[in-house]
Amino acid sequence: AQKITQTQPGMFVQEKEAVTLDCTYDTSDQSYGLFWYKQPSSGEMIFLIYQGSYDEQNATEGRYSLNFQKARKSANLVISASQLGDSAMYFCAIGSTLGRLYFGRGTQLTVWP
């Protein structure tokens, strides 16, 4: 079984500041992937970043980076230089096979000017 826990229902950050969204996971699989998706009010889930369990380096994609600590089973998302357009729900997800992702409950991020 796989499980994702996001303990922050809501986060607030000022524009241009960095913010960390927490994600911890539980899995019995040896090989798995961790994902972060963003869901703006329009409803569409937008892929942000991926980390494979076998990757020793933390993944980065532009302003997004994933702080992967395997021993702690955590995969926190760091957004640098927040923008107003970053305000959205953020979901952490885990999967070991394509398409079968297990999502957390999400964190609502609000960026204020």
Next chain:
Amino acid sequence: ETGVTQTPRHLVMGMTNKKSLKCEQHLGHNAMYWYKQSAKKPLELMFVYSLEERVENNSVPSRFSPECPNSSHLFLHLHTLQPEDSALYLCASSQGLAGELLMTNTGELFFGEGSRLTVL
């Protein structure tokens, strides 16, 4: 135009109605998925289609009936739904085949904007 298009965006139906949700992907992907997003639960995987064959049905009630006539289209037929079925239904697609082990970030799912369903 997004890569994955869902219609209708909003749907209100009674418990005795029959309706369908439609999903179309323009990405040439091989697998398509239905997810359910309820207000009080994490996103739940409902159905998985890989090369037009259903490969997974996650204990979904029979009042939800999926159909995948070709690799670009996916339907979710709805009948005699309950108020607790009210949710956002998200369609997604992936380039790789469902069930493949995740080895690279081709595990990315491309989602549509969802169909918000309200059952009265």
